[in-house]
Amino acid sequence: MRFQTQRRLFLVAMAGLAAFLLWGMAGLPRFGTFAGAYSRLLNATAVSERAATNVVASITFDYRGFDTMGEEFILFAAVVGVAILLRAQRDEEEGQPEEEMPGRHAPAASNAVRAIGLAMVGPIVVFGIYVVAHGHLTPGGGFQGGVVLATGALLVYLSGEYVTLRRVRPESLIDAAESTGAGGYVVIGLLGLVVGTSFLDNFLPLGQPGALLSSGTIVPINVAVGLEVAGGFVLLLSEFLEQTLVVHQLEGGP
């Protein structure tokens, strides 16, 4: 196709898309108003029904807990896929980490970066645990807290060398966290089937709204998701770093 024709076709298509987009946006509800009954109903009843002051958490981990389980396994499958894709291929070898290779003059992290990075690891991990543990009370939860926890491992890499991260990240432990988190969600759901009435039934005592130990199964599910996400992100990070820094193409490879 000639370039002129291509461009004309593109412009026609874009005009059509813009027209449909504007038409659709003109029919949207006014800014800040939503006509659906579901949100109003949950805002009125969720706190007294589930004792979780963060209504979002009681939706994602209780009322719609089954959806969230699916989402968790999407992440699990994505991490497994990346781990498989980034394994050492037949024409590659796992060599020394590049920072240890002879004749390599990578600039070392400056002392300021090292000091601040290492000083931040502790607070970041504590903050991640806080976000996971308070998911039913304040904004946050297993997913957000899990990513925050995983950035602790990133800080170790940024403020040291890759070998340091390898030392503080036992691969089997990370794998275990990842799979325990994913499996734990299903186990909590099955316990609901055994102890309660249905899969993912909130069978634990609900407690007082606002207390750390309240809202039943939402807390253990949050912990499971936090484990899974933290393990998954550390695994992603180390697979990428491994591929970048340790795996080398063999001489004469394709």
Place this chain on the structure above:
Amino acid sequence: MNVLLAGAPAGAPSILVAVVLLAVAAAGTATVLTRDPLHQAVVASFFGLLLGVAFLVLQAPDVALSQITVGAVALPLMILLALAKVRRQPAGTGERPPESEPAPEPRQEET
């Protein structure tokens, strides 16, 4: 469209929301217009951060937290690591796009 043009006080966005939305639009445009992938990763990270602020201003703090962790941290990190791997391959084996010669990076010094 009517998000910004709505005149009625009920349901009209505040000035703060309008400013944040405009900043998000500007950052999104900047992300598209940045052609070098290395720079683009950083600009995309800033765009993700601004989008998180927009969610916060629209009173969705849960979504804002997810957006900041994924859009401002995880996604740019994956892009940077992938770029580091692609650019490290010896010349001839890697398919380097011809038009973007990467700026000299301190990390690539090898003897």
